[in-house]
Amino acid sequence: MSVKLNALCSDSYVDISQYRDQHFKGNRYEQEKLLKQSHTLYVGNLSFYTTEEQVYELFSKSGDVKRIIIGLDKIKKTACGFCFVEYYTRADAEHAMRFINGTRLDDRIIRTDWDAGFKEGRQYGRGKSGGQVRDEYRQDYDPARGGYGKLAQQQRAPEGRNSF
């Protein structure tokens, strides 16, 4: 007798997004399967100054956090504005997607997304300058993320030109 009504089963915050990791070793189907079972979240738009303690405090609100891996600039080895949060259970991670995604940490709206699982090397930014790709090309000024985007910085003060 008990019927599940599709119209009432909406849980859109938990759905996987369009993003697929280009460096993932495996096909799209395998990646999606992992994303749908994952206990690990990617967290983006962090300030460079946000600490592991702050991330732990916020994400503990949806359940026990197993570990946090702060994303690092590949060259400088300093925080570059993202991290991974791994939970012990899928249910706790889902609560984070529903209630922590899109709220503020360090005054910034952070974004969470499913991750297929942390592997050594994934804690580094993939931008040419060492940070995240999004910080390579952005044109805005963000003091919590190193100021202007890398490209914009070079355009503003290109090397080898005299200034009068």
Add this chain to the structure above:
Amino acid sequence: MSRRRHSDESDGGQSHKRRRTSEPIEIEDRLESLICRVGEKSTSSLESNLEGLAGVLEADLPNYKNKILRILCAVARLLPEKLTVYTTLVGLLNARNYNFGGEFVEAMIRQLKETLKNNLYNEAVYLVRFLSDLVNCHVIAAPSMVAMFENFISVTQEEDVPQVRSDWFVYVVLSCLPWVGKELYEKKDVEMDRLLSQIEGFLKRRVKTHVPMLQVWTAEKPHPQEEYLDCLWAQIQKLKKDRWQERHILRPYIAFDSVLCEALQHNLPPFTPPGHMPDAQYPMPRVIFRMFDYTDAPEGPVMPGSHSVERFVIEENLHCIIKSHWKERKTCAAQLLSYPGKNKIPLNYHIVEVIFGELFQLPSPPHIDVMYTTLLIELCKLQPGSLPQVLAQATEMLYMRLDTMNTTCIDRLINWFSHHLSNFQFRWSWDDWADCLTVDAEKPKPKFVKEVLEKCMRLSYHQRIVDIVPPTFAALIPAEPIFYYKYAIESNSSLPGYAVTITVSNAIKNRASNEEILTILKELFILPPLIFIMGKKFQFHEVLKTLTESDEGKLHILRVVYEVWRNHPQMIAVLVDKMIRTQIVDCAAVANWLFSQDMAHEFTRLYIWEILHSTIRKMNKHVQKIQKELEEAKDKLEKQQHKKRDSGDDEDMEKNSEDEEGQLEEQIERLQEKVESAQSEQKNLFLVIFQRFIMMLTEHLVRCETGSVDISTPWYKNCIERLQQIFLMHHVTIQQYMGTLENLLFTAELDHHILAVYQQFCALQL
């Protein structure tokens, strides 16, 4: 046979056939969508949408009757906030097709039986309410509804059943009356009067020991925290006095009266309430949370009184909306704000009151705490001109009443407020709360502010907190969370142990083996350097494990952790968590440490209780995990035995399966032992905790009595409510050990203040 003939006759045979098989599914989805969406925002009126939908469904009855029945039964159970929309729809269908109406009623009765069998009591309430509103739609005859109610109320005459069982049947009947009271009284007033008088008798006999444990505030003013059945009874009494005139509920069926009253009604089959089963889980009693009344909404519509039936209906509907949409915060906020009839009530106040009511509900909120924070933020986004002000007003009121607020609820308020502030740049008029600076720091108000600032700091950083509060609040600002390691301050090189520390640190840096480090440490018994490193990278835990094989060792390491990290409570919690998970310390050791004399000065701080509850939860999860493994192994064995029975008598197969069975049986035996050992550890943990509470509280009570001093110090209030909190937060687990607790600890010799907590817990009949 006829289908094949059709496809032969048609032109594009194959494609036509394919279309035929996919169509029914599409139509079923469409039907589901149409039914679920009726009543939502539309360019046409609700009446014309219902009329249209009734026409569509009537036309589809010949082919999709069962699907339609199932969908309508489901919305009755899952969308109670749209009750009257769907009862009207069923009424219209019944008017057009009497048989369908009869089949629907039968399906509902079957569903009601199912939900009761599966302990889904809240959903069962919605089903009965739906049936009762069908009386208003001329689908069900009033006398047969009264008969069902009479059967429900006869449960109150049963002997030797839990009170919560009779409670539920009384609640169901009373909660239907706002919808159908008028109609039932018009047709069967004598029977209804008898019913109400039986209910009154039951309510008078009812034991209410459990109430103090569930109240958010202990004070009666300004709003008494009423027991839920008492409140509902008062509301129904008032409704009766008003001759059952109820003007709040949206009743679309009134517009269709001329059509509906032509319909033939069905009689409900006689419904005997299922008997009491020992494993039945009836809903827990509740206390009605009230924080606003008509004086609080400054302008606009007036808030209905606490004993008005409108208040009941509004609160019911808002709770139902949250229940339906809690996973989808934007939808939930939008649905709450588009509540029908919102122009006649101060909706923002009702929403804020219902949300806080759920957040502060004891034993626990219906949904995870963080959901409410995010929901309130969404509501603020959708109503930026009005809701934040109501929320600020609510926060102010909650602050003013902290002195009598239950400690568990204060914990939740601290967590909500600090998280909320972190989303709004920590803006708050702290000066308004300057009164907290003039009283003893252990009193609820300064304690609350201190804990809020500590949580705010954890979400940001120390300097931020210094910047956001007025200088006068300096005493309440938390300490900067750095480690306190007297050995690490290089300038103090004359401190004993400094040289040793350097030796050990160098050894670790040079990747000395665990044995070498262990030797050095054992000779010197220095732990702090390890802890400093431990905070950042949790390694060398085998070393620690050896050092902490005894209870003394475990207590020592916990003390050292506290010594080094006492300004960084979050780090203490993380380290204790890791040490339990890597089995360096056990749960009982943590409990003993928290209750020890060393930690007495920290006893009323929130982080202590967060650590204790987290420890208990880990213990519970551990037991559950092994129990699950045991169940899985047992299932495997059963399947194996079935396979053997069904596979016949192949000799080789028999030998293999015998081996497998033998292995499984061994595994089950091992797991059984593991479960027993884990349960024993769990029981011991609770015994340790309760024993410690009893010792501390008894000491305090005796000291006060001999000194003729009032027992109600801030410390005592905190301690006794923390004891309550243990019972409430872990009631499911504690239930298993009631016998031991009663025989060993909560005996009649205990001081009555302490025994009362235990008795209140038993009265919840969880």
